Amino acid sequence: MKTYKVIGAGLVLLLGATFGVLADDKPTDPQIAHIAYTAGVIDIDTAKLALSKSKNKAVVSFAHSMVNDHKAVNDQALALVKKLGVTPEDNATSQSLVKDADKKRAELAKLDGNAFDRAYVENEIAYHKQVNGALKDLLIPSAQNAELKSFLQTGLKLFQGHEQHAEHVAAAQK
Amino acid sequence: MTTLNLDRRQLLLGAVAAAFAPSTRAKAHNGTVHVTIENLTFVPAEIEAKVGNTIEWVNKDPIAHTATVNGGWEVMIPPGATATRVVQAGDGVEYYCRFHPNMTGRIVIHA
Numbered sequence: 186m187k188t189y190k191v192i193g194a195g196l197v198l199l200l201g202a203t204f205g206v207l208a209d210d211k212p213t214d215p216q217i218a219h220i221a222y223t224a225g226v227i228d229i230d231t232a233k234l235a236l237s238k239s240k241n242k243a244v245v246s247f248a249h250s251m252v253n254d255h256k257a258v259n260d261q262a263l264a265l266v267k268k269l270g271v272t273p274e275d276n277a278t279s280q281s282l283v284k285d286a287d288k289k290r291a292e293l294a295k296l297d298g299n300a301f302d303r304a305y306v307e308n309e310i311a312y313h314k315q316v317n318g319a320l321k322d323l324l325i326p327s328a329q330n331a332e333l334k335s336f337l338q339t340g341l342k343l344f345q346g347h348e349q350h351a352e353h354v355a356a357a358q359k
Numbered sequence: 360m361t362t363l364n365l366d367r368r369q370l371l372l373g374a375v376a377a378a379f380a381p382s383t384r385a386k387a388h389n390g391t392v393h394v395t396i397e398n399l400t401f402v403p404a405e406i407e408a409k410v411g412n413t414i415e416w417v418n419k420d421p422i423a424h425t426a427t428v429n430g431g432w433e434v435m436i437p438p439g440a441t442a443t444r445v446v447q448a449g450d451g452v453e454y455y456c457r458f459h460p461n462m463t464g465r466i467v468i469h470a
Contacts, residue, residue, distance in 0.1 A: 250423065250458045257421035257438065342399045343422075346459025353460060 211327040212278065218266050218333065219273035220282070220324060221340060224316050225255040225262070227286040228347075231308070234290055241302045243354050247309070251347065258343060265336055286312075299358075306355045313348035317341060384467060387412040391443075394464065396424055396436065399456075401464035408446045408466060415443045426464065427457040 212220065232251035239245050266273060289308055296304050320341040328334040384407045385392055392412055395402045397419040408414060418424055418436045426444070427433040431452065436442040444450075451468035 254422045254458070261421060339398045342461065343459065346399060346456070346461045349460040350458055353457075 212276065212324065213274070213327075214269075214329050214333055215271050215274035216276040216278070217324050217328050217337070218262065218271055219275055219279050220319075221337060222259055222262050222273055223279040223282055225259040227282060228309075228312065229255045229259075231286065231290055231293070231305070231312075234293060235301075235305050238294075238297065238301050239305070241299075243357055244302045244306065247306070247350060247354050250350070251309070254343060254347070258340060262336065265332060269330060269332060271330070271333070303355075303358055306351055306358065309351040310348060310355060313344050313351060317344050317348060320344065391415050393417065396420055396462075399424075399459055399462050401426075401456075401462060404463065405465045405467065407469050408450070409469060410446055410448050410450075412446045413443050414446060414466070415441060417441050423458060424462065425457045426454045428452050428454050433457065 228251050232248040232255075235244060235248035236252070239248065289312075293301060293304055293308065320337055325334060325337045325341065328337055384405045385394070385403045386407045387409065390412050392406045392408050392414050394406060394414060394416045396416060399420065401416075406414065414426075416424075416426055416434065416436045418438060418440055421438050423438055424436045425433050426436065426442075432444070434442045434444050446466070446468070448468070450466055453463060453465050455464070456462035
């Protein structure tokens with residue numbers, strides 16, 4: 186049991202490090218809402234870069250679905266926080282996500298053709314994996330409001346679906 | 360003997376209950392099998408259909424989905440829309456959503 190606890194604490198610390206929060210500093214519902222919304226906005230912005238650069242049919246189609254899906258889900262998120270009377274609150278995790286994404290987008294912007302397509306799709310796999318880990322192990326368990334929790338659970342399924350979609354696109358690129 | 364009789368009666372009751380138990384698979388109603396898509400899930404995940412029946416997917420999500428068979432057909436199901444396919448021989452397959460491959464469903468053909 187002790188071993189599990191140590192591993193568990195290690196995982197939380199690891200996630201805390203990735204997502205810029207401390208293990209004993211669980212995000213609040215307003216912060217969780219902000220993080221989830223920000224994660225969607227980041228993926229939309231990266232997809233828009235792909236749409237401006239890629240000529241690959243599968244990559245363009247994937248990027249279109251990222252824009253459409255995340256926009257639709259973020260619209261739902263806004264409606265939900267309004268209904269719940271929750272005001273999303275900017276926080277260190279959201280800021281670190283944005284900072285990392287800006288850096289990654291600048292790197293991607295320097296690439297063209299196949300090199301861009303591959304790097305974009307690889308980044309989408311890694312990014313969705315990172316967000317899925319945070320949703321599953323930190324954001325969903327931390328959410329206090331049942332409706333927010335349930336919304337995040339659907340969000341996790343969506344992000345997991347996107348990760349698999351990206352993996353299919355990557356497999357076809359090889 | 361009493362015990363045996365009771366056992367028989369229980370067996371009979373069990374058989375009757377099993378015969379009338381609702382199947383977990385959805386079947387056609389007036390030639391149409393309905394599948395609802397909500398929260399990235401095909402409900403029910405497994406359906407039974409005859410060749411010539413229509414499968415109707417009702418997408419209640421705000422995002423687009425597909426019913427795709429690997430190496431086979433694909434039905435686009437836009438957000439909030441309904442899409443259909445007339446069941447053909449050979450449609451007894453597993454299908455998935457191409458945009459969210461963790462969404463899966465299965466069609467079982469019966470005579």
